[in-house]
Amino acid sequence: MTYSPAAIAAYFDALGAGEWERFDRTLGDRVSLAMHTALLERYVRPGHRILDVGAGPGRFTELLHHRGARVVVADLSARQLELNRETAGVRGFASSVEAWRQLDICDLGALDATSFDGVVAFGGPFSYVFERRDKALAECVRVLRPGGYLLLSVMSLWGTLHRHRAALRDMPRAAMRTIIATGDLTAETDPTSRHYCHMYRAAELRAFLAKPGLEVEQISASSALATGVENEFITAPEQWEALLEYEATACDEPGYCDAGTHLLAVVRRDSPAA
């Protein structure tokens, strides 16, 4: 599968506001939101200038606002950018947004080198760019100041199959074999969908991110125990608090890394030696 920015933009233009709700559907999705949020809480400080690339309608743009960051919002999809701007007005996070830019993560040339304290690429831009992922990574690193962090999440092969396990039953065996072998969801492997992306294995993500000048500080699952579990499983606030504690530990276990719908990664751009 080769990267098609037009096809990806068309998919997200058509999806519209549906993107906002993706973290509310199952318990595992809610845990995933909590694990993504925990990374923002750990790495984003008040006053940080952050690039939120592939920002979609702004679920994390809003959280960056609450962290006191100044945010440049970037997305390939004109409709997602428009939704982000509208949502910012309605939910009150527009004051933290410096600009909304229609940009491809593979070409951030409109943004100055070393001008961001952090880059957030949650929800899969690195899953949509296929063979251009090295270029996307190089661009994110270029705009990051030395010592700054790239926080990213990509679609995970095994956790996604677990979450959407009806496909294991319903999809033709040859197509599923190809998906498992390549990690690619394409028009050929799934003619019923226009959602083309690459789903990573944890080891593959680690190898991809192992570049000179970068330190991979964390690779973990977006959910472990709760992946694919329905919301009704947890009924009381104290059960939810306890579950998040267990999940935070489980998601960091090497044996659970591939179990979430997404893989989370924290990458630091090295500072020049003093």
Ligand SMILES: C[S@@+](CC[C@H](N)C(=O)[O-])C[C@H]1O[C@@H](n2cnc3c(N)ncnc32)[C@H](O)[C@@H]1O
């Ligand atoms: C699954 S949504 C994630 C939205 C948000 N970051 C979140 O996690 O809720 C993926 C977003 O990435 C955008 N995107 C996909 N490929 C991109 C690319 N090459 N450059 C910039 N944005 C991209 C899509 O348009 C979409 O808005």
